[in-house]
Amino acid sequence: MRSSEKMGSRIKDSTGGVLEMEAAVLGDELVVGCIGAGKMARGVLGGLLLTGKVPAKNITVSAPTDTNLQYFRDNGCNTTHSNSDVLSQCRVIFLATKPHIIPTVLEEMKHAVTPQHVIISMAAGVSIQTLQGLTPAGTKILRMSPNLPCLVQEGMVVICRGTAAGQREVDMLKNLLSVCGMCEETPESYIDIHTGISGSGVAYVYLFAEALADGAVKMGMPSALSNKIAAQTLLGAAKMILQTGEHPAKLRSDVCTPGGTTIHALHELEKGSLRATVMNAVEAATKRARELDKR
Incomplete structure (x- = not known):
């Protein structure tokens, strides 16, 4: 949400612009809390x-033990073992616990949740409907599905909103999550598909990268160098898809020359049913995510 009007606290975004928050929603200053301190947090x-985007003094993180809190302490954040402390000190609250812990956490929190809070769940398999049923009526709920490369600010995150969350809350979250990589709002029904293509898909890419590098090792290249070349090859190919806007099939065709090395290699991949196998993998992961969502 950007505006030339003064509406509340201002937080610089990564492009040097200004994100303005309405005080009635987020308080006098944007303060962010997180319950859970694992990898996604x-x-x-x-x-x-x-x-x-948010200064360390405005971030409070809770976890039951000190194990994962040290990172946040080292970076100047506030840490606590009390989820209630997070709720009382912050208005934007990320839930980054294991999915099976969410009901316990929300039961503990619900007496202190106010209309000014924005609750953002990272928990896989916990639907908006479930989250809304565990919080007071009218609570602003958002759900997000990140993937592992958020750790290096090259992630893919999809978000969806509950019935009480409006465009202001969505814009705020998208702005915050822009530091993770790419962020898109989608219907909640796409969350499980995102798991199949992106959440789990990272592992498919690692497997392919490993296979590329192993092929080079087989042909005589040292492993360290082949791993580096495979990784850069994948990075460059991905950037071309994003920056050109071309369909992957068009870019694939551009690499092929009649009778050349690439078309011969692609023939081997087709004989191994690579395309169908990857599609099946996305389908299998999506179905499993849907099963978990129904628990």
């Missing part, structure tokens, strides 16, 4: 710290 909040 570190990926998201680490991005906020790295870019300065």
Whole structure:
């Protein structure tokens, strides 16, 4: 949400612009809390710290033990073992616990949740409907599905909103999550598909990268160099899809020359049913995510 009007606290975004928050929603200053301190919490909040979107003094993180809190302490954030402290000190609250812990956490929190809070769940398999049923009526709920490369600010995140969350809350979250990589709002029904293509899809890419590098090792290249070349090849190919806007099939065709090396290699991949196997993998992961969502 950007405006030339003064509406509340201002937080610089990564392009040097200004994000203006309405005080009635987010308080006098944007303060962010996180319940849970694992990898995804570190990926998201680490991005906020790295870019300065939210100063460390305005971030409070809770976890039951000190194990994962040390990272946040080292970076100047407030830490606590009390979820209630997070709720009382912050208006934007990320839920980054294991999915099965969410009901317990929300039961503990619900007496202190106010209309000014924005609750953002990262928990896989916990639907908006479930989250709304565990919080007071009218609570602003958003759900997000990140993937592991958020840890290096090259992630893919999709978000969806509950019935009480409006465009202001969506714009605020998208602005915050822009530090993680790319962020898109989607219908909640796409969350499980996102898991199949992107959440789990990262592992498919790692497997393919490993296979590329192993092929080079087989042909005589040292492993360290082949891993580096495979990674850069994948990075460059991905950037071309994003920056050109071309369909992957068009870019694939551009690499092929009649009778050349690439078309011969692609023939081998087609004989191994690579395309169908990857499609099946996305389908399998999506179906499993839907099963977890129904629990």
